[in-house]
Amino acid sequence: MDSLFEKVSESVAFLKTKLPRKPTVGVVLGSGLGALVDDMTDTIEIPYSDIPNFPVSSVVGHKGCLLLGNLGNTVVLAMEGRFHYYEGYTMQQVTYPFYVMQQLGVQKLIVTNACGGINRDFEPGTLMLITDFINLMFTNPLIGHNDERFGPRFPDMSEPYSKALIAQAKQVADNLDIAYKEGVYAAVTGPYYETAAEIRAFASLGADAIGMSTVPDTIIANYLGMQVLGVSCITNMATGIQTGKHSHENVVAVANKASADLCRWVSEFVKQL
Numbered sequence: 115m116d117s118l119f120e121k122v123s124e125s126v127a128f129l130k131t132k133l134p135r136k137p138t139v140g141v142v143l144g145s146g147l148g149a150l151v152d153d154m155t156d157t158i159e160i161p162y163s164d165i166p167n168f169p170v171s172s173v174v175g176h177k178g179c180l181l182l183g184n185l186g187n188t189v190v191l192a193m194e195g196r197f198h199y200y201e202g203y204t205m206q207q208v209t210y211p212f213y214v215m216q217q218l219g220v221q222k223l224i225v226t227n228a229c230g231g232i233n234r235d236f237e238p239g240t241l242m243l244i245t246d247f248i249n250l251m252f253t254n255p256l257i258g259h260n261d262e263r264f265g266p267r268f269p270d271m272s273e274p275y276s277k278a279l280i281a282q283a284k285q286v287a288d289n290l291d292i293a294y295k296e297g298v299y300a301a302v303t304g305p306y307y308e309t310a311a312e313i314r315a316f317a318s319l320g321a322d323a324i325g326m327s328t329v330p331d332t333i334i335a336n337y338l339g340m341q342v343l344g345v346s347c348i349t350n351m352a353t354g355i356q357t358g359k360h361s362h363e364n365v366v367a368v369a370n371k372a373s374a375d376l377c378r379w380v381s382e383f384v385k386q387l
């Protein structure tokens with residue numbers, strides 16, 4: 115069986131025949147947050163299904179394409195839809211695209227997601243800069259053989275979200291008059307909306323928001339030497355805080371509504387990199 119490095123090399127070789135420019139920034143677009151691509155110019159779209167060794171996204175609200183384009187003078191490689199552990203993929207498959215991005219030249223990664231709010235100062239539509247994470251998935255994408263060609267056996271996680279990028283993002287948001295909060299993102303495997311008892315437990319651990327993605331992305335990006343910026347869109351308040359039932363349709367609807375500010379924010383931020 116081919117090693118991870120060989121598989122990534124095959125994906126990269128294919129993409130280099132399709133991508134005329136070298137990307138330096140990667141962006142992951144979560145549920146309902148795909149409108150950022152409307153700001154990109156000179157775009158080239160490649161379905162995941164065309165890329166050797168790539169998984170295929172199956173979640174509603176995730177298009178399932180890799181998009182190369184420009185935001186200002188910055189060449190961006192955007193994932194229109196991510197992969198989730200709850201879809202049945204291995205953690206290596208979930209994080210596979212970031213190995214490919216890094217080998218293509220991506221140095222900075224922006225991860226976005228739609229998630230539930232635990233902090234009672236939040237409300238649906240709140241944008242949250244992620245300052246740290248709590249891994250409640252009880253697994254890790256780095257388990258298994260380590261290939262030193264990618265990164266070290268024990269990568270540092272003292273600054274999973276770049277303080278320098280956070281400071282830049284704050285300045286851009288202030289200049290655009292975009293409201294935001296800051297907080298800690300906790301990741302669970304899903305795919306169910308958490309119980310009220312779980313949310314009380316997660317709140318006691320210091321979580322401000324809860325979701326089913328992003329943390330594996332962040333771990334691997336740091337392992338590969340990338341700087342990471344994370345932004346969450348709070349689409350619903352978590353169980354026990356919100357009254358009524360949860361639904362993915364409502365999550366996507368709120369994300370779509372809030373995406374205008376998020377897309378303006380990310381677009382301007384990337385242009386200034």
